[in-house]
Amino acid sequence: MKQLIDFIPLLLFLIVYKTDPRMVDLAGHSFELGGIFSATKVLIASSVIVYGLLFLKQRKLEKGQWLTLIACLVFGSLTLAFHSETFLKxxxxxxxxxxxxxxxxxxxxxxxxxxxxxxxxxxxxxxxxxxxxxxxxxxxxxxxxxxxxxxxxxxxxxxxxxxxxxxxxxxxxxxxxxxxxxxxxxxxxxxxxxxxxx
Missing domain, CATH: 1.10.132 (Topoisomerase I; Chain A, domain 4)
Structure with missing residues (x-):
């Protein structure tokens, strides 16, 4: 079951990635939805939320979960900063x-x-x-x-x-x-x- 939790952010990433790019208005701000870069933002945000909730519930994260979260933040941030999906690959x-x-x-x-x-x-x-x-x-x-x-x-x-x-x-x-x-x-x-x- 623990291994399957790691796939929640990936599934959300896939859904956003497959969405046709469009602009979405939310709380007075416009956001791009769809494509690799907005999907990367969703991957980072959902990973922080999923592992954050696990941390609050368990009062700890396993080393593998820390590694997955840190890798997501590092490679996701590099992808967004350099506007290149190579880092995420x-x-x-x-x-x-x-x-x-x-x-x-x-x-x-x-x-x-x-x-x-x-x-x-x-x-x-x-x-x-x-x-x-x-x-x-x-x-x-x-x-x-x-x-x-x-x-x-x-x-x-x-x-x-x-x-x-x-x-x-x-x-x-x-x-x-x-x-x-x-x-x-x-x-x-x-x-x-x-x-x-x-």
Whole structure:
């Protein structure tokens, strides 16, 4: 569910991007609506609102949510400042590769793998399974970053659609595959765990 929250600003971005450019009057001010630059403004504003509400509710944001918000503010602001969508095209690859770096780095830094820190409270798995799962996340984020970069600069007319629906589809497929993989090992773990008597 937490991963899906990240797609709310992206969906709003897509809707505004697909809107035919027009001027809209709101509270005595005229705003351009439609196209990449107004969509970028909506992406920044909606990200601040979504993550701001999460912060108020949870009293904190996870590191990944901070990274996503900061990247949105940085790359979105650069896009608007230089009036070039190239900066925004780099946001998804950079964020995905930073996530990959964080998961990979946890093999060498810290007491626990990042995936175990995230899911260890809910699952009990042998260390080799945690290691494989962590590597799978590294590969997933590397692939997502490369796919976003390739589509953004090769099939420019589709990059916004891919940024939203392609990323969502890849995430859902990966989570399903992870669930299937974990279900095998949870089943094995249940059979090998001795029962305690009350």
């Amino acid at each position: 780099w946001k998804a690859p950079v964020v995905n590769w930073l996530f990959a770096l964080a998961f990979a780095g946890s093999h060498f830094i810290g007491k626990q793998l990042l995936i175990k820190r995230m899911m260890g409270h809910a699952l009990t798995l042998p260390d080799p399974i945690w290691a494989k799962l962590n590597v799978a996340w590294v590969v997933f984020f590397l692939f997502c970053g490369a796919a976003n970069l390739f589509v953004a600069f090769t099939y420019e007319q589709f990059w916004v659609d891919f940024k939203v629906f392609g990323s969502l589809a890849m995430t859902l497929l990966f989570l399903v595959a992870q669930g299937i993989y974990l279900s095998r090992h949870l089943h094995d773990s249940d059979r090998t765990t001795p029962k305690t008597e009350d």
